Amino acid sequence: GEVQDLLFIATERYKFCVLQWDPETSELIT
Template identity: 90%
Template structure:
């Protein structure tokens, strides 16, 4: 996340769950920074598998999970995840 001294790990599962993990070197523990569900009631899962990308400036996480939908998980100014939303698009 932006301004942090170390990288975090974003993991998304095929069952549409996700988490953001951080390693605490002082305590040798794995810390869950965020977790949630990115499933939708509508939409057909993509045939080519899930695709995710994180903006290098830590402004958002983008996920292609369903045909015709692009899910956006924005970050706030403090690096915390905000509520996800979908952008609908027409595939050519």
């Protein structure tokens, strides 16, 4: 369904953002 697709995309983006996060500096790597 369309809602499931949106949830999947949102989850993938969230995971990506978490991966980009540097826990040592607590800053978002751009």
